[in-house]
Amino acid sequence: MPAQATKDTTINFRTTSETKNWIDRAASLLGTDRTNFIVQTMVERAMEVVEKHNTVTLSDRDRDAFLELLKEDTPNEELRDAARARRELLDD
Structure with a gap:
């Protein structure tokens, strides 16, 4: 106990x-x-x-789009922008 x-x-x-x-x-x-x-x-x-x-709750459409992005071998520009925005947000 x-x-x-x-x-x-x-x-x-x-x-x-x-x-x-x-x-x-x-x-x-x-x-x-x-x-x-x-x-x-x-x-x-x-x-x-x-x-x-x-907790982040995604719609079925957003979940599917997210999972498709994970399948890509290299990050696209939108993903790189999102990562930069996240880093900036966490640095504040």
Whole structure:
């Protein structure tokens, strides 16, 4: 079992009584407390957002065009331009 990280910071926020009641009810149904429910839910959502941001989804047409480019022995000018643009973007 992995070691548990030390909790070394605080996040505070205000909400409505109705929202708090919904959170408490959901936490209770899962057999956990409010803090653990909120943290777990927020981390799961944060991971989804990051994953979505880091994932590129191509249409079938774009996927097929990309795969065709991979079959070429030498990069064409458009591919070289794309590589240059990527390098410039990452250098910023």
